[in-house]
Amino acid sequence: MRDLSVRKVTETIKEMCIEANHFLSEDMAEAMCRAVDAEEAPLGKQILKQLQENARIAGEDMIPICQDTGMAVVFVEAGQEVHFVDGILEDAVHEGVRQGYQEGFLRKSVVKDPIYRENTKDNTPAVIHYSIVPGENVKITVAPKGFGSENMSRVFMLKPADGIEGVKNAVVTAVKEAGPNACPPLVVGVGIGGTFEKCALMAKEALIRPANKCSDIAYVCELEKEILERINASGIGPGGLGGTVTALAVNINTYPTHIAGLPVAVNMCCHVNRHVVRVL
Numbered sequence: 001m002r003d004l005s006v007r008k009v010t011e012t013i014k015e016m017c018i019e020a021n022h023f024l025s026e027d028m029a030e031a032m033c034r035a036v037d038a039e040e041a042p043l044g045k046q047i048l049k050q051l052q053e054n055a056r057i058a059g060e061d062m063i064p065i066c067q068d069t070g071m072a073v074v075f076v077e078a079g080q081e082v083h084f085v086d087g088i089l090e091d092a093v094h095e096g097v098r099q100g101y102q103e104g105f106l107r108k109s110v111v112k113d114p115i116y117r118e119n120t121k122d123n124t125p126a127v128i129h130y131s132i133v134p135g136e137n138v139k140i141t142v143a144p145k146g147f148g149s150e151n152m153s154r155v156f157m158l159k160p161a162d163g164i165e166g167v168k169n170a171v172v173t174a175v176k177e178a179g180p181n182a183c184p185p186l187v188v189g190v191g192i193g194g195t196f197e198k199c200a201l202m203a204k205e206a207l208i209r210p211a212n213k214c215s216d217i218a219y220v221c222e223l224e225k226e227i228l229e230r231i232n233a234s235g236i237g238p239g240g241l242g243g244t245v246t247a248l249a250v251n252i253n254t255y256p257t258h259i260a261g262l263p264v265a266v267n268m269c270c271h272v273n274r275h276v277v278r279v280l
Contacts, residue, residue: 003085004082004085005085006091007086009084010092013096013097014096016142017101018104020142020275021069022058022062024059028271028272028273031249032051032055032248034248036049038245041244044237044245048185048238048245065274066146066270068147069101071123072127072145073144074126076089076139077130079138080133090128093128098124101122101123110125129204138279139277139278139279140277140279143208143274146183146270149270152181153174155196156263157263158261158264159262162262167192171266175246175266175268176236179240182268182270184238184240184271185246185248186246186271187247187248187273188247188249188266188267189267190203190250190253190266191255191265193263194256198255199263200267202254202255203253203266207267207269207273208275208277209251220252224252231250232246238271248273
C-alpha cells in the first residue's frame with residue numbers, strides 16, 4: 001500500500017489546468033501539421049496556418065489558446081494499492097482546478113446553478129470521472145472542455161437494425177448539423193454501446209486518446225477511417241469556410257449493450273482538443 005498526499009494531487013491539477021490552456025498537446029500539434037499539408041483549399045490552408053500561429057503565440061506569451069478556457073473535466077485512474085492521505089480526494093481535485101484557474105488568470109466560465117446562472121468565480125466544480133485500476137499509481141487527465149463544441153454534441157438511441165450504417169450516418173449527420181459552430185477542424189469522439197450515459201462518457205474519453213492512434217479493434221479502426229473520410233468530404237472545412245479538412249481525427253470507443261438498443265454518442269471538440277496527462 002502506498003500513501004499519496006492529496007496535496008500533491010491539488011498541485012498537479014493546478015499545473016495541468018494552466019498547461020492545457022496554454023500549450024497544444026504533442027498529438028494535436030502533429031495533427032495540425034498534417035492538416036496543413038492535406039488541406040487543398042487555399043483559404044482553408046491559410047486558416048490552419050493562422051491557428052498554428054495562434055498556438056505558437058499562446059505558448060510563448062502565456063496567453064490562453066482560446067478565450068473559452070472550458071469547464072474542467074478530470075479523469076482519475078486510481079491504483080487500488082494507493083491510500084490517499086491529508087484530506088479528501090474529490091476536494092483536492094476541485095481545489096486544484098480553483099487554484100489553476102485563479103493563478104493562471106484563466107476565464108471562469110462555470111455557473112453555480114444551470115437556471116439561475118450565478119458564476120462561481122473560480123471555475124469549480126470540475127466534472128470528475130473515477131476508475132479503480134490495479135497498481136499503486138494514479139493517472140490524472142485534465143481536459144478543459146469549451147462549450148462552442150460541447151453544445152454541438154449529440155446522443156442517438158438507434159435501433160439494432162440500424163447497424164453500422166446507422167452509426168456512420170449518425171456521426172456524419174451530427175458533424176454536418178454542427179457546421180462551423182464547433183470550430184472545425186474537429187476531433188470527433190464517438191461512443192457506441194452501453195447505455196444512454198455510458199455511450200456519452202465513452203465519447204468524452206475518446207477525445208483524450210491521441211489523435212494519431214487508431215482503435216485496437218480492427219473493424220473500429222476501419223470505421224474511424226471511413227467516417228473521417230466522409231466528414232472531410234463534407235466541404236465544411238477549417239473555420240466552416242470550406243475545404244478538405246473538417247476533422248483531424250475520429251476516435252471511437254465501444255462497449256457491450258442491450259439486445260434492444262444501439263446507443264451512439266458524438267462528442268465534438270474543436271481543433272485545440274485540450275488534454276494533459278500525468279502519473280503520480
